[in-house]
Amino acid sequence: MFRHHIRAAREMDLPLVIHTREAEEQTRRVLQEEKATTCGGVLHCFTGSAEMARWALDQGFYLSFSGILTFRAAQELQQVAKSLPLDRLLIETDAPYLAPIPYRGKRNEPAWVVRVAETLATLHDRSLEEIARITTENYCRLFRVGAVTTEARDPQNALLAYPIGHALYLNLTKACTLHCEFCPKWSAGPKVHGYDLSLRRHPDAEAVLQAMGDFSGYREIVFCGFGEPTLRLETLLEVAAAIKQRGDFRIRINTDGLANRVFGCDVTPRFRGLIDALSVSLNAQDAATYERICQPALSDSYAAVLAFIRAAREHVPDITATAIQGVEGVDIDACRRIAETELGVRFRVRYLDRLG
Ligand code: SF4
Numbered sequence: 582m583f584r585h586h587i588r589a590a591r592e593m594d595l596p597l598v599i600h601t602r603e604a605e606e607q608t609r610r611v612l613q614e615e616k617a618t619t620c621g622g623v624l625h626c627f628t629g630s631a632e633m634a635r636w637a638l639d640q641g642f643y644l645s646f647s648g649i650l651t652f653r654a655a656q657e658l659q660q661v662a663k664s665l666p667l668d669r670l671l672i673e674t675d676a677p678y679l680a681p682i683p684y685r686g687k688r689n690e691p692a693w694v695v696r697v698a699e700t701l702a703t704l705h706d707r708s709l710e711e712i713a714r715i716t717t718e719n720y721c722r723l724f725r726v727g728a729v730t731t732e733a734r735d736p737q738n739a740l741l742a743y744p745i746g747h748a749l750y751l752n753l754t755k756a757c758t759l760h761c762e763f764c765p766k767w768s769a770g771p772k773v774h775g776y777d778l779s780l781r782r783h784p785d786a787e788a789v790l791q792a793m794g795d796f797s798g799y800r801e802i803v804f805c806g807f808g809e810p811t812l813r814l815e816t817l818l819e820v821a822a823a824i825k826q827r828g829d830f831r832i833r834i835n836t837d838g839l840a841n842r843v844f845g846c847d848v849t850p851r852f853r854g855l856i857d858a859l860s861v862s863l864n865a866q867d868a869a870t871y872e873r874i875c876q877p878a879l880s881d882s883y884a885a886v887l888a889f890i891r892a893a894r895e896h897v898p899d900i901t902a903t904a905i906q907g908v909e910g911v912d913i914d915a916c917r918r919i920a921e922t923e924l925g926v927r928f929r930v931r932y933l934d935r936l937g
Contacts (some may be wrong), residue, residue: 597622
């Protein structure tokens with residue numbers, strides 16, 4: 582019957598809702614044999630292993646957590662939930678069953694799903710509002726029911742400035758000089774943590790600052806978005822200068838490290854006093870791997886990234902090089918060695934499909 586159900590879902594192009602208990606191996610085998618990835622779906626009321634969770638994400642499934650996530654004895658499950666990318670998670674009631682703490686044992690009510698959201702928020706160090714927005718967006722995407730939250734649709738703020746955790750992220754452009762094979766913008770569209778980051782025009786500094794509103798409560802301002810922020814260098818520096826004028830806020834740029842290659846000169850001295858941190862996508866341990874997975878539009882891009890990091894060390898106090906675990910051919914240990922030993926900067930591993 583499981584196979585029939587999967588075939589029906591594929592035929593109708595509708596997402597599957599799967600409840601599996603103590604049958605991970607069989608579930609994986611049947612889903613694979615029936616090519617269930619083509620219709621996708623959700624592993625509902627998930628209580629499985631970390632291995633099962635990663636497998637399901639790799640296959641394009643979502644995972645949904647019920648009141649069990651709030652149970653004191655569910656520490657293992659909580660660690661699994663903590664390790665997963667938020668943009669693939671749902672929350673659910675399973676009412677009238679599985680009432681969350683502090684209602685455990687009572688007849689469950691849909692309204693109590695907020696307890697599951699609170700637990701997820703604590704595990705990911707996010708606000709309850711963020712979890713509500715992200716899981717709502719995930720639900721809309723999975724079940725194709727259209728509407729998203731009002732905040733993500735807000736034309737004034739959502740596209741140019743968006744909070745994630747304790748940081749305010751800024752969105753200056755959707756353009757890149759790379760075409761990274763692992764970038765979700767080629768498959769999932771310009772969505773990050775439920776925010777629609779598609780831009781119809783390039784905003785000027787005034788528009789960005791207006792969208793930021795009162796940013797005094799954030800620990801960090803991050804130039805990121807769904808494109809390469811240094812392609813808008815003048816706007817970026819103008820916004821950074823205006824932020825610094827208002828106080829000693831920490832400013833970071835998440836970058837591909839190709840600004841010097843793009844502008845044909847060393848732009849890093851212009852960061853001095855404005856930019857406190859750079860997170861640079863090293864991405865690979867050698868030029869050949871970089872060329873294959875990032876498909877740069879400009880020649881010698883890998884060498885340019887290394888040179889950019891070396892130059893930036895003179896002007897930016899905190900530099901981290903990153904690479905993504907799980908991309909075929911990427912040697913994380915070798916990337917770490919290059920960052921820490923050859924370039925003298927910190928190194929951070931990122932994970933495939935985990936955004937923000
Ligand atoms: S540089 Fe970043 S945004 Fe651009 S394609 Fe690569 S991963 Fe995506």
